[in-house]
Amino acid sequence: MIDCKPAETPMIPNQKLYMKDDVELVDKGQYQRIVGKLIYLAHTRPDIAHVVDVVSQFMHQPHVHHLKAAMRIIRYLKKTPGHGFVFRKNGHLKTKIYTDAIRSGEKGDRKSTSGFFSIFGGNLVAWRSKK
Template sequence: MIVTGDDTVEIERLQKRLASEFEMKDLGSLKYFLGVEVTRSKHGLFLSQRKYVMDLLVDTGMLDCKPTDTPIVENHKLGVYVDQVPTNKERYQRLVGRLIYLSLTRPDIAYAVSVASQFMHSPSEDHIAAMMRILSYLKSAPGRGLLFKKNGHLDLEGYTDADYAGNIIDRHSTSGYFTFVGGNLVMWRSKKQNVVSRSFAESEYRGIAQEVCEILWLRWLLAEIRFRPNAATDNQSAFEIANNLVQHDQTKHVEVDRHFIKEKLEHKLISIPFVPSSEQLADMLTHAVSKRRFEDSLDKLGITDIYAPT
């Protein structure tokens, strides 16, 4: 159990009450919890799963592999084909499960793991090769994790994007979003949409509607602990249609999402500022990006490696 707060007297009172009912031991300041390592410094709070990564590399025989710069190749053609060579399904599923858990502190592998998880029921040698590339990428920086800093504000910011009809097999789009509180990354997701979008705007709307829900939930959570943050979210296509009072024929099939987003804009619960494509962080959650774009995004997301030699 993790107990946190800024009232030391109340924390001690809670610990004594719990100790009177259960056999407990105070382990002091949080350092390790369910595979997540916690490190404190003058720069902030750092979360990583370095030992978990090293154990994973040992268990898969990838400890001595050649490192790669990105977790997935650009323009990959991963899919299910009739002539594919099958691989061990149980081994593949176990590996995907371990990588999903690793994604708790490694948003840099979120898209690659999301793609890999789509082939759990019929994995092939091509799919296992993609998994090995993720492991090779982890070998390049096993201690990489998230740094949380005091930035002097508690603003909510969200970046959302969609890769329209990007799946080469069924033409489903992929949505992705990053959510920040006080300049620190707290939530992210990369997921293939459940249905085929008929237009680019529809795929964008599906993504932004989900992100707005996350923003609203975080606003409620912070209000419960007596914080009143500002909120912003970014999506230029949704901005143009949500602020257009004319309901176009080509967007009627996304009417619910449109009105949901527009209502939150009118109530000033969210705002949608313009963000240039070069600053769109969510790109790396919807498709494989170049090495340069990938590395630029890591720094902006607060993903770092305190164990890397300086």
């Protein structure tokens, strides 16, 4: 993939991945190795976290279009080498956790939103938001 054409986005906009019948399967082991490495990388690259979650749903029976979607993530990574978190040694091991919640936030669906992020030693290590 060194000479591949870089991609502008990690996934084709509005692309839906799902299981299809009568579609060519790919090597399950190869697909699992690729997606496993992307899962590991998503810890420092939140811009790919969602699309990696999408492609990881097909680990048990990957089709050709699932592999193409995973390869597009790799092509996107080639385009954006400077993105992501860098963990630095800051001389302390203090832990900070921040949370927030909004009850009945949006007028359209009236669902609550909550989230948190945690910092360890001055580095962001975990985050989540949920509607």
